[in-house]
Amino acid sequence: MAKTKACRNCHFVVLNNVSQCPACKMHDLSEDFSGLIIILDPENSEIAQKLNVSRAGQYALKVR
Amino acid sequence: MDFKLIILNARGAKMPIYALKTTLGQEKTVVRLIAQKAKTLKIPVLSLLTTDSLKGYIFLEAESQESAEESVQNLRHVSSRVIQSTAIPVSELDSYLIPKPAIEGLSDGDIIEVIAGPFKGVKAKIIRVDASREEVTVALLEGGDIPITLNADYVKAIAREEEEEDIFSF
Numbered sequence: 001m002a003k004t005k006a007c008r009n010c011h012f013v014v015l016n017n018v019s020q021c022p023a024c025k026m027h028d029l030s031e032d033f034s035g036l037i038i039i040l041d042p043e044n045s046e047i048a049q050k051l052n053v054s055r056a057g058q059y060a061l062k063v064r
Numbered sequence: 065m066d067f068k069l070i071i072l073n074a075r076g077a078k079m080p081i082y083a084l085k086t087t088l089g090q091e092k093t094v095v096r097l098i099a100q101k102a103k104t105l106k107i108p109v110l111s112l113l114t115t116d117s118l119k120g121y122i123f124l125e126a127e128s129q130e131s132a133e134e135s136v137q138n139l140r141h142v143s144s145r146v147i148q149s150t151a152i153p154v155s156e157l158d159s160y161l162i163p164k165p166a167i168e169g170l171s172d173g174d175i176i177e178v179i180a181g182p183f184k185g186v187k188a189k190i191i192r193v194d195a196s197r198e199e200v201t202v203a204l205l206e207g208g209d210i211p212i213t214l215n216a217d218y219v220k221a222i223a224r225e226e227e228e229e230d231i232f233s234f
Contacts (some may be wrong), residue, residue: 025082035163036092038099038112046079046154047125050161057094061115062163064217 006033006060013058023055035061079110080151081125082132090118090141093094095122098135098142107135115160121147121158128228167198175223176202179213188223 006013007021013036016056020027038041042048053059086094091114102109108127122142126132129149136142170176174190188202191211196217203209 003177015127035114035160036095036112036114038095039110040099040102040112041108041110045125046159047081047111047113047157050154050158061161064214 003031004058004062005029005031006063008063011059011061011063012055013060023057030063033060033062037061066121079125079127080129080130080132081157082124082146082151083148084122084124084131084132084136084146085143086120086122087141090165091122094142098122098124098220101139102135105134109135112155113160115163116162117160123152123160134147145195165198166219167193167195167200170200170216170219170221171224173224174221175205176200176204177222178218179220180218181214183212183214188219 003016004013005016006029007024007026008030009026010021010024012021012023013033014021014029015046016031019029021029037047039045039048039052039053039059040054042054042056048054051059094110095114098109098112101107104165108131110125110126113123124132124135126135129146133144136144161233170190170193172190172193175186176190178184178186178188183204187205189205190200191203192201195202199213200216200219201211201213202219203211
């Protein structure tokens with residue numbers, strides 16, 4: 001599986017070769033994260049609403 | 065709309081969330097596979113969740129139990145049936161969705177075990193807690209007078225200060 005890292009600001013998960021978070025445009029990415037949430041339908045998902053997520057994609061639960 | 069969904073809506077849940085059993089250590093692979101399958105086959109799966117604190121299980125938010133089971137059919141490392149047909153209210157997942165800070169519950173004098181990094185498995189005593197940086201400064205119990213500063217995520221409390229005093233009072 002391709003290595004991934006997560007944005008410390010919005011927790012969006014990206015591939016290791018990416019240097020900027022596509023969601024919040026921050027450069028603060030970390031390889032040390034735990035938990036994984038995949039949002040496919042942010043408009044109707046209750047989990048997405050709970051986490052204040054409006055963009056589909058993969059998110060980490062905790063980023064160090 | 066089927067009867068089950070009407071009941072769930074009356075309980076305040078928008079879409080039902082189901083738990084599924086997976087092979088230990090394969091949780092992330094499984095959620096990625098389900099997401100890919102749901103996207104390709106347009107199965108109404110809304111979100112998937114896996115946490116490090118609950119190994120061997122994943123949560124799946126879908127339109128119905130049928131779509132949840134359809135999305136995992138013929139996939140490896142995951143049971144094709146949901147654990148229970150009654151959906152889990154999202155409030156039950158709060159403890160997983162909002163992880164509490166690792167520093168919580170750690171205080172000066174506690175005995176901890178380092179769980180990651182070069183000092184993995186070593187026992188130490190907390191001499192200082194920095195809550196704002198989520199770091200603890202520890203003194204190793206077996207040799208070494210140099211204090212080490214570690215991230216609170218990498219330590220596990222094994223004895224509280226009072227308990228430790230009890231141990232030595234015998």
